Structures are given as structure tokens and as C-alpha cells.
Amino acid sequence: MGKQILEIGRTASFAKTITEYDIYTFAGVTGDFNSVHINEEEAKKSAFGRRIAHGMLTGGLISAVLGNKLPGEGTVYLEQNLRFTAPVYIGDTCTASVTVMDVLNQEKGIYRLETKVANQNGQTVLEGYAVVKYK
Numbered sequence: 150m151g152k153q154i155l156e157i158g159r160t161a162s163f164a165k166t167i168t169e170y171d172i173y174t175f176a177g178v179t180g181d182f183n184s185v186h187i188n189e190e191e192a193k194k195s196a197f198g199r200r201i202a203h204g205m206l207t208g209g210l211i212s213a214v215l216g217n218k219l220p221g222e223g224t225v226y227l228e229q230n231l232r233f234t235a236p237v238y239i240g241d242t243c244t245a246s247v248t249v250m251d252v253l254n255q256e257k258g259i260y261r262l263e264t265k266v267a268n269q270n271g272q273t274v275l276e277g278y279a280v281v282k283y284k
Contacts, residue, residue: 155249155260155283161219164244165210167202167237175206202237207275210245211264219247220260220283227259228280235274242269250278258283 165171176182184191185201192200208231215224237243243266251261259282266275 155220155252157249157251159219160246160248161214162244162246163210163213163218164242165213166242167206167239169239171206172200172202172239175203175209179203179205181205197236197238200239202239202241204231204233204275207233207237207243207266210243210266211247211275211279214245214247215262215279215281219249219262220281223284225282226279227282229264230277230279231264232276233274234276235268235272237266237268237274241274243267243274247279253280 172186176187181203185195185197186203187200189200208229211229212226215226216222245264245266248263249260250263253259253261259280262279262281264277264279265273267273
């Protein structure tokens, strides 16, 4: 059986509401205990005025799409470009979307995918692209 060719324009998404538990768990796993994420009083003094989610926590939602939906099981990251465009706060519902942009190497199953995360108001909070190998 040959490799599945992903069609340009195909898209998939995953939504999650970001919780305080998510932020503390991410801090524990990564060791990133920056006060803007875990200390409300210190975060009030920041440019955001309150605690925000880690950028890479938000970016991790893209990984959920890649590994579970598009391309799916067996996908391997080769590259990820991210641009953070707005903060994510506790209680925000973020939707990560992935769209097939280019087939870079059909024989090896390498694709470039547009990646984006938007909040519940439709505001883009993260954008970029991924290069992946699929099966």
C-alpha cells in the first residue's frame, strides 16, 4: 500500500478551553515558572494585566491536530514556525487549525502545513507553518 497523498487545502482543527490546571501542569513539565503564567499578583504588573498561558502550551494544540487528525497517526514534526499575535488567558477557548499548503516531497511524504490558533472571539493568537513527514 502506497503513502496517502494529502490534498492541498485540506484542513482540520481541535478546540480546547485553557484552564489554570493546564498552565500549572505545563509549568511543571517544562520548568517554565515565569510569574506572568503562575503568579496573579506579579502578572497584574505585566503588559497583559493578568496571567497568560505559555505560548508553547498554545502551540502544543497544533501538535494535537497533527498527531490525531491531519495528517494523523504517525506524523513526525520536521519544522515549526510560530508567531504569537495575542495573549491567551485562562478560560479562553482556543481552536488550532491546520491546512495543507504544499507537497514538498511526495515520495517521502513531506508536507508544509499552515498552522493557526484562534480564540473564542475569532482572534488569531498564533500563526505559522509546520513541515511534517507523514508515513
